[in-house]
Amino acid sequence: MSSARKFKEFIFESAIKISGLASIFIVALIFFFLLKEGIFLFRSQSFAGFLFGKNWYPISDPPEFGILPLVLGSLLVTLGAAVISIPLSIASAVYIAEVAPRKFKEILKSGIELLAAIPSVVLGFIGMVTIVPWIKTAFHIPTGLTAISGSVMLAFMAMPTIISIAEDALHSVPRIYKEGAYALGATQWQTIVRVVIPAASSGIMAAVMLGLGRVIGETMAVMMITGNSASMPRGFLHPVRTLTATIAAEMGETVQGSDHYFALFAIGIVLFLITFLVNMASDIFLHRKRK
C-alpha cells in the first residue's frame, strides 16, 4: 500500500474516531455553556431562593427570580398531559401490537408517525383555533388559554413517543409466553392483561417516561396556548407559565450579561438536568427489559 493512501486512510480513520466521540463532547459542551452563563445568577441569588422562591418578577426593581411558579406550571401541565396520554397511549399500543389486523396495523403506525412529525408550532396554532375556544365556552371562563388546554395539546405530543416505544416492548414479548397462556385455556384478552402487559412492563414504563420527558421540554405549543401567567398556578382552568415558555418568551427581551439573562440560562440548567435524569432512568428500564 502506498504511503499516500496510508496517510489518507489515517486521516479518515482519525476523523471517524473523533466524530464517534462527538456526541459525548456535545452533551458536555451543552451542559458547560448552560452552566457558564447560568452560574452568574448565583452571585446575587441563593440556590434556595431560585428553586423555591414564589415570585418570578424578572424586570421589577429589585428583580426576583423564584422559579417555583414556573416549576409548578410545568408540573401541572405535564400532570394533565400524563392523565390524558398514558391510558390512551397504552391502550392504542396494545391495540396496534396485539389486536389490529396486519394491514390496519401499518396504517395506524403511519398515522402515529405523522402525528410525531407535525411541528409543535403548527399544533400550537391549531390548539389556538380549536381547543382554546372550546375550553372557554365549555367551562364559561374568561379565557381559554389555560393549563388544561396545554395539557390536551401536549398529550398529543407525548402519545407518538409512548405508543411507538410501548408497541415495540409489547411486540418483543416472546411468543412462547402467549402460547403457554393460550394452552392453559386463557382468552386473548386474558393473555394480554395477565401475561403480555406484565412481561412488557419495564418497556412500557420507559415509554411513559420518555413521552413525559418530551412534554416537560415542549416549548412552542405550550407557550402559545397556556396563557403565560408567571404567578403561582391556581388550577387547570387558569393560565400558567412553564419553564420552557419562560425562556422562549423572555430571552428576546433580555440584555446579554444581565441577571435576567443569567436566570433564563439557570432555568435551562434545570430543564437539562430534568430531561437528563428522565432519559437515564428510562434507559435503565429499557435495559432491564433485555435481560
Add this chain to the structure above:
Amino acid sequence: MTALLPKTSQRIAFFVLWLATLSVIVPVGMVILIIFKNGWAAMTWEFLTQMPRSGMRAGGILPAIVGTFYLVLGAVFFALPLGLFAAIYLSEYSKDNWINRGVRLAIINLAGVPSVVFGLFGLALFVGFFKFGSSILSGSLTLGVMILPVIITSSGEALDSVPKSFREVSLSLGATKLQTIRHAVLPHALPGILTGTILGVGRAAGETAPILFTVAAFYLPRLPQSIFDQAMALPYHLYVLSTQVPNVDSKIRYGTALVLLTIVLLMNLIAIMIRSYFRSKKKW
C-alpha cells in the same frame, strides 16, 4: 353484578382499545384536514413568491420559505458528515465497551434535550462565544446539533443491517478496513442513511425554539444575502403571525401553516417511501 363471560369481556375490552386508538388517530387527521381546508384558499403563486407587505398582513411568505431552506441545508451540511462518521465509528470500529455505552447514552440524552435548551446553547456558543451573531450560520449549526442524534441513530441502524459476510468477503480479498466500509458496506446502507437524513430535514424545518434567539428575524422583507445574515423562517413566521400580530387575515396564518406542514409531511412521506422501496428490493 354477575361475572361476564371471558369472551364477552374480551369483546368489550377490544372495543374500548379500538376507541382509544381512534381517539388518537382521528385528531391527527382532523389537524391535517383543518389546515388543508383553510389554507388552500391562500395558496396563490403570489403568496409563495412575494415578500410580505403591510406588517405581514398581506403579500407572500417567500423570505420565510427561503430562510427555512437555507437553515435546513446548513443543518444537514453540518450534521450529515459528523453523524455518518459517528455512526461508522459506533458500528464498525468501537468494540462493545464502556466508550460505546457512553456514546449511546450521550446520543439518547442529546435526543431528549428540550428544543429551547438547544436554543440557549446556540445563543451561548455560536452567537456569543464564536461571535457569529444572530445569523443563518448560528441557526443552522444549532439545528444541526439538534438533528445529530436522528442521523446517527438511523445511519447506525442502516450500517448494522448490512450482513457481516459482506465485510468478510471484502477483507478476505485484501481490501483495507476503510475500503471495505467505502465499497462493501456504505452502498448498501445508503437508503437507510438517506431516510434518516430526510427525517432530520423534516425535524429541522419544523422546529421553532432553537432558532428563536439564534437567527430568526421578526420581519425582514428581503432575501438573506450571506450566511451571516438574519433570516425569516416558516415556523417562527407562523408563531409571529398567530401570537404577535393582531388583525391578520386568518387565511394568511392557515396558508403559512399549510406550507410548513406540507414541507414537513412531504419529507416524512419521502422517507417512508424510500424505506419501503428498498426494503422490498433487499436481496438478503
